[in-house]
Amino acid sequence: MNRLVILGAGTAGTMVANKLRKKLSERHWAITIVDRDDEHHYQPGYLFVPFGDYTREDIVRSRRHVLHHGINLVYGEIDVVDPERKLVRLDGGLTLDYDYLVIATGTSPRPDETPGMLGDEWHRSIFDFYSLEGAEALATALERFDHGRLVVQICEMPIKCPVAPLEFTFLADAYLRQRGVRDRVEMLYVTPLDGAFTKPVASEHLGGMLDERKVDVVTDFMIERVDQERKVLVSYDEREVPYDVLVTIPVNMGADYLARSGLGDELNYVPVDKHTLLSTAYDTIFAIGDASNAPASKAGSVAHFEVEIFIDNFLQHVAGEPMTGSFDGHANCFVESGDGKALLIDFNYDTEPLPGKYPLPVVGPMSLLEETRANHLGKLAFRQIYWNVLLPGHPVPLPAHMSMRGKHAPEEAERGSAS
Structure with a gap:
């Protein structure tokens, strides 16, 4: 056996x-x-x-x-x-x-890896949403938050679901607008990266979405500690970012x-x-x-x-045979952008997220790097697919390897519009 x-x-x-x-x-x-x-x-x-x-x-x-x-x-x-x-x-x-x-x-998130993150203010003014307990505590805090500075901050890469901090930021902006308090809240997105995301085309696009929502971006911020008493993030190069509510993505390990x-x-x-x-x-x-x-x-x-x-x-x-399959790093992620819309990114080890249609060229029905209602509905539908199709191991009609069908590089789009 x-x-x-x-x-x-x-x-x-x-x-x-x-x-x-x-x-x-x-x-x-x-x-x-x-x-x-x-x-x-x-x-x-x-x-x-x-x-x-x-x-x-x-x-x-x-x-x-x-x-x-x-x-x-x-x-x-x-x-x-x-x-x-x-x-x-x-x-x-x-x-x-x-x-x-x-x-x-x-x-898993490891807030203990950052000095000062855990303590009396953990789940009082400092929150994560990478745990169910943290997300539940944050729900209570956001319900009563109506003014001040909301900071979304990433400690270190890699993290689970790299787009989730951006999604949270977009959803928080929409949530505060719906409550009529967004003009009384200053929002900051603090990241150790040099832009909003790890891939250049997507980073530029997602960074533009943050600009549209009047979210200030602080880049290259390598956190050294959290000063809970002063409610300040301190980086290794001694920059400081004050907060009233901190939504952190702790070190993942x-x-x-x-x-x-x-x-x-x-x-x-x-x-x-x-x-x-x-x-x-x-x-x-x-x-x-x-x-x-x-x-x-x-x-x-x-x-x-x-x-x-x-x-x-x-x-x-x-069976003692050579392995013939080769995983190419394929990932695709819906990115919630608020107001009942989302965008979709599809990429692998060698190809960054590009605009286009997915999974079929022209017809999609999902749009890549474009906010649509269909993408949002796809994100919501995924929960049922997860429980009833993916986990049981049923076949999913999507290729495991990334395809370039339906995608185009930005310069191709520019050439097409100029011709």
Whole structure:
């Protein structure tokens, strides 16, 4: 009997377990998945909680409910992985032996990594929305916030869902306008990047959207500490940004057990081949989704596209054959922009987000780098697709590899308009 152990029953781990359970005989393969509790969170929903659109009931379901029959679900905190002996030890002493290991424990916000961030003002004037508790506390704060300075700030890259801070900023602007208090609120977007986003074309476009909404952008801001007493952010170059309400995206890191196991880098992400997701150190270990150091966005769409490539690769690998699939870093993300609209970006390792139509040229129906109602409805519809299609491992009619069909570079658009 071959033993596959999957660490993490979130998005990537659940999809891997469900898809491989369909492919691998129960007579020959035991599949075990490990997580700390029975709560599976739809994390993209955290974004909507501060504005009263989603509640805990919309976001949380039982992990067991979304796993297929024939998958052994074990609850517990992971203490350490011993890759030489091929075993996982949980807190309390339970050990799980494996022949192959898939690490899918994701990434988490770590406010403790920034001096002064935690303390008396945490979830009072300083908030995150990358946790359900933080998003719920922020909802209460925003309800009563009607004047002052609202600062949205990113500590360090990479972060889970890189567009989420921008989405929050756009939604907060719309929310405050709808309440009739936007003219009494100064909004700042503080980032360690040199622009609004990591990719030039998208950064220029998204930065323009911030300008339109009168959101000041502070770039190249590497936070050194938070001064809670003075309500000030302090950078390493001694710049200061005062706030009344701070919405921070803390440092994101992989799970601590990866450091204890010698499997992680300085941020506890597992070094992998970015195309196959196989560990660079052990040929019996893969890392999927946010847990790896692959230079792709840490986002649900990436996990989905990775898993599509991974499944056949895994079957080839365990059969002693070369892996023929190659993940290209494909990501696509809806970006909520407020007022019932959103835009869509689609990119990979080599190609930045470009304007155009998706998934079909001309007809779309989704527009790339353009605010539309259809994109917003697509974002909302994704929650049902997530629970009922993606997690169960049903086929999704979208290519795992990024396509240039329907896309055009800005200079092509300029040439077309000039001719």
